[in-house]
Structures are given as C-alpha cells and as structure tokens.
Amino acid sequence: MAVAGWRVALCAAVFGAWEWYGQAVDATWFSAPSLIAARLVQWAGDGLAGHVAVTLGEMATGLAVGVPLGTALGLFLGRAPVASVILRPIIFALYSVPLVTLAPLFIFWFGLGMLPKIILVAIVTFFLLFFTTFAGVQTIDRDLVSSFRLMGATDGELFRKLIAPACTAWIISGLRLALPYSLIAATVGEMLLAREGLGYLLMYASQQIDMTGMFAALVVLMIAGVAVGELANLAERRLLRWRTSP
Amino acid sequence: MRQTFAALLVATATLAGMPAGAEQKTEKLTVATGGDGMHYFPMYVARGGGFFAQEGIEVDWVNVGSGTRQAASVMGGSADVSPLALFHVVKANKEGANMIAIASLFDVYGMSVVLSNEAIEKSGIKLDMSVDEKVSRLKGLSLGISSPGSSTDALIRSLLIARGHNPDQTVNLQPFGAGTSILAAFEKKLTDGLVYVAPIPETVEQRGLGRSVINPFLGEVPELNGVPYVILASSRETLEKKPELILRSMRALKKAMAFAHANPRETAKILRTYFPDLDQAVFDTVSETYRGASAKSPVLTREQLDRTVSWMNLTAKTPYSAKFEDVIEDGPALKAMAEASN
Numbered sequence A: 001m002a003v004a005g006w007r008v009a010l011c012a013a014v015f016g017a018w019e020w021y022g023q024a025v026d027a028t029w030f031s032a033p034s035l036i037a038a039r040l041v042q043w044a045g046d047g048l049a050g051h052v053a054v055t056l057g058e059m060a061t062g063l064a065v066g067v068p069l070g071t072a073l074g075l076f077l078g079r080a081p082v083a084s085v086i087l088r089p090i091i092f093a094l095y096s097v098p099l100v101t102l103a104p105l106f107i108f109w110f111g112l113g114m115l116p117k118i119i120l121v122a123i124v125t126f127f128l129l130f131f132t133t134f135a136g137v138q139t140i141d142r143d144l145v146s147s148f149r150l151m152g153a154t155d156g157e158l159f160r161k162l163i164a165p166a167c168t169a170w171i172i173s174g175l176r177l178a179l180p181y182s183l184i185a186a187t188v189g190e191m192l193l194a195r196e197g198l199g200y201l202l203m204y205a206s207q208q209i210d211m212t213g214m215f216a217a218l219v220v221l222m223i224a225g226v227a228v229g230e231l232a233n234l235a236e237r238r239l240l241r242w243r244t245s246p
Numbered sequence B: 001m002r003q004t005f006a007a008l009l010v011a012t013a014t015l016a017g018m019p020a021g022a023e024q025k026t027e028k029l030t031v032a033t034g035g036d037g038m039h040y041f042p043m044y045v046a047r048g049g050g051f052f053a054q055e056g057i058e059v060d061w062v063n064v065g066s067g068t069r070q071a072a073s074v075m076g077g078s079a080d081v082s083p084l085a086l087f088h089v090v091k092a093n094k095e096g097a098n099m100i101a102i103a104s105l106f107d108v109y110g111m112s113v114v115l116s117n118e119a120i121e122k123s124g125i126k127l128d129m130s131v132d133e134k135v136s137r138l139k140g141l142s143l144g145i146s147s148p149g150s151s152t153d154a155l156i157r158s159l160l161i162a163r164g165h166n167p168d169q170t171v172n173l174q175p176f177g178a179g180t181s182i183l184a185a186f187e188k189k190l191t192d193g194l195v196y197v198a199p200i201p202e203t204v205e206q207r208g209l210g211r212s213v214i215n216p217f218l219g220e221v222p223e224l225n226g227v228p229y230v231i232l233a234s235s236r237e238t239l240e241k242k243p244e245l246i247l248r249s250m251r252a253l254k255k256a257m258a259f260a261h262a263n264p265r266e267t268a269k270i271l272r273t274y275f276p277d278l279d280q281a282v283f284d285t286v287s288e289t290y291r292g293a294s295a296k297s298p299v300l301t302r303e304q305l306d307r308t309v310s311w312m313n314l315t316a317k318t319p320y321s322a323k324f325e326d327v328i329e330d331g332p333a334l335k336a337m338a339e340a341s342n
Helices: A002-024 A033-044 A048-078 A081-095 A099-110 A115-138 A142-150 A155-192 A198-207 A211-239 B002-017 B038-048 B067-075 B086-094 B117-123 B131-136 B151-161 B179-187 B200-206 B236-241 B243-262 B264-272 B280-293 B302-313 B331-341
Strands: B027-033 B057-063 B082-085 B100-106 B111-116 B142-145 B172-175 B193-197 B210-214 B230-234
Touching (some): A099 A155, A142 A155, B027 B082, B038 B280, B067 B086, B100 B236, B131 B210, B142 B179
C-alpha cells in the first residue's frame, strides 16, 4: 500500500509539474497532460481503436511468422555444427543491417499494405528467437546427449525429451524479448509507410508540429507496451510454471 | 468534418457537372506521399473537395515519408501515382528507372532559406539585397536541411554553386530529417538557419525567431523561375494498365485547380481539414501563398522540363539531358484539358 501511495504521489508530482510548465511556460513543445487527455478523448471517438487494432494485428502476424522460424532455425543450427559454422556469420551479418534503411526495398517488393510492416516485425522477432534458441541448444550438456544416445534414443526422442525441454526457458525468454520489440518494429514500420496505426498517428502529429498529438500517440503506445509486457509475463508464468519467476 | 465537407462538395459538384444517368465504376487510386505538405495543394483540393470522388475515384492516401520511398512505391507498382519533385523523375529516368511525370501540381520551388534573427544580424543580410549578395553572406553559417540529396539540400547547393561558392566549404549543412526536428534545433539555436517547406518558415516568422531571407515564392531566384516543384509521377506500366483511372485523375486535378484559383475561401476551408492543428495565422499565410503557386493546369510543358534540367545541371557532376518523351507523358492531361474546352 505504501509503495502504491508513493507511486501515485510521484505520478501526481510529475504530471502536476508538467501541467504547470505546459500551461505557464511552453505548451508548443511540451504540451500538457490536460491537453493530451482531451486529445485522447477526442481520438477515442474518432477511430483510435482502429489504429491500435492495425498495429496489434501487424505485430501479432509478424510474431506468428518470425517466432516459429527463428525458433526452428535456432534448434536446427544448434544441433548442426557444420551448418552452424557456415550460416552463423551470414546470419550475424544480416542481423547487423539497420532494417530502416531497407524501407524503399520493402516498399518495392511488398507494396504499401500491412505486408512490409508484418515482414519487418517477422525479421526482428526471427533474429531474437534465433539467437536465444541457438544459445539454449548450445548450453545442453553434451554428456547428457551422449547418455541419451547410449540408451538408444532416436533423434525424435532426443528432441522431445531433452532438447525441447532444455530450450523452453530460452525460447520463452526470447519470446518475452520479442513481444515489446515487435510492437516497436510495427510502429517504426508504420512511421516509414502507413495509412493507419499508432506509428502513423505519431508521424502525422510530428509532421503537423502537433506535440499534443505526438504525446497522445506515445501515451497509447506506452499503454500498449505495458499490456504487451504483462502478456509476456503471463506467458512466461504459464509456460514455465515449474520455474520460479525472477 | 473532412468527410462531411467533402460529401457536401461532391453532392454539389455532381449535381452541377455530371450528365443525368451517368454511371461510373469507382476505382481506387493509390497515392504515395512523403507526408503532409502544402506543396500537394491541388491533390488536397481534389481529394477534400470531392473532385476525385466526382470522377469515381476512391483515393488511398499512403504516407511513405520520403522521396526515395515514394519512387519505390511507384516503380514497384504498389502506388498508382505519387507527388514528387520533377528533378527526382529526371534523375530516376537517367538511371533507367520506370517513372514518368504525368501532371504539374506545384509551380514554385516551395521552400525558403530561413535565418535566425542573430544570424541575420551577424551576416548583415538585408531582405532587399540581391539574391547574389544574400547568398555570399551565408558564409560560415550552419543550415538545417532534411537530408542529403533531398530537395532542401538541392536548393541550398544550387544557390551557392550558381554563384561560384563551394557549398561544403561555405556553409555547414546539417541534416535533421523531419521538419519538427529542424524547428526544435532552430529554436534551441543549434543551427543558424534552415531550408525547409511550409509551414516551418512561416512558423519561424510567426514565433519571431527569424525570417525567410531567400524565398523562391518572391521570384528572386532567377534560376528557379519556371522550374516546377511538385509533379504527379507514375510508371509506364500503370499508364498502360489503368489509362482510364489516370485520365479521370487528370480530370479531377484540372477541376480542382480551376476551383482553387476561382474560390480562395472555400479552398482554404478544404485545406484546413488537412492541417487542423496548424496555428491559424500561419495557416492563413501559407494557404494563400501556396494557392497562388499551385499549378493552374495539369499539363507539363517542354519549357518546364528544360528549365528544370538547366537548374539541375548547375550542381551536376555529369550534365543531365532529358528528352520530353522519356520524362513526361502529357497525353492524359492534354486530353482532360481538351475535354474541358469542348
């Protein structure tokens, strides 16, 4: 209760100071919480839910593509040393490419709809899941693998009974990382090209020198971020019930 | 509000302009834009005023944020048209890209060089000086631009090179990206000046932070007079696949241009729906200036292309030469204009 009280007091102080500064000194650049709240109310009746749905839709679809692919490749390369030696430098090289610079190519290849944003999210989450899963496979004790083999385990049994359970925590950690990053990727994608979505709202407000609109879009984005973070925590608690959460 | 206003205008225009019983299949026109800017003036009027709708066109307006991405969307076929600077089309054509200019949209190079009050004092620039004198006094100043290779970069470089100065040795060009970032940097005195489109120069002046010292809208830059800024670009594939859609777009633009020049107050109301949060005083200044510079006809001329190429060659390492037929397809615009006169 005391902690909650301190949080409320801290928020009240920050918002109070911001409101005073915005009203008394400079609303042009800093806006004010009351103006932002009014804008959010206005947006709520004017299609905000649609923008949120678009961003979350791109995020979910991108995750649905990137997470399984990244996990599968991580599992495969983790168990295939030769392929790993060949492919890892290439994957690292691709990972180092700033995806934003590829925006014109994304548009050229994938058009102006949701697809370029979905692919952006898929690529970002693919790499996160690949690296965490690959690291997970690498941590499996080789003696344990040998013991399974000595006991006559097939590849399928080895995967089901040793590799998959050992990597689950790593995969979930990757997923936990990927969820907020997917929201950011979808938003950045919408800032690069969009007709709707939270990134579009941000970009539009910025181009209109409308700081109130920009802060309002950021507030929605932060709320979405918190929700996504909580979703990640929930997924982790459910999938890793056997482990104490940090 | 935008929709209601458009609906009213569409209803009026439809009643006045369409033959009884005429039916048109609605087609989607995907327009890739580089954000929102007053230099898209006729497009806003055609869209917000219902002239596209009157021609059976549903506009899909997509913000892709930059000229390169606009070009990619047109060349990749995901956008039917895109409002771009003519010099981008000339450059793309030289590289063998599949992009062609089909209509004139905005006739003045729609940006200006703005200096802070301190920089004006330091440089000794007076607004009534010749442009040659003003440019020579920019020496040593830092100027914010959007990005290297952009229209803002091209303008300041051409101004300097045309007058015998090396841009990289004369001024410090600082890319800031979006207009809001440039304005923030300018207000915090991180740059002495900026080169940008509306409403940034007008906002600077309205806030008393500085003045536009070199302004192509005043006709004071001789090499830019007659150089169209924004044209409507498309690809040859789109022209071949969707000739009717392009022709209808030209009709809509032609009507929008005529409407804008004949009805300043109604035009300002349409435009306001696209810039609802812009300061009223800034909006009034910008909308009137930009209305005057908005194209009066969608037809692009040989002279406009020649003047653009001449201006581009001021800064080109390898001179450009562009054939009218390679860069401009004026058939649909001419047809739309001919229909109007019949």
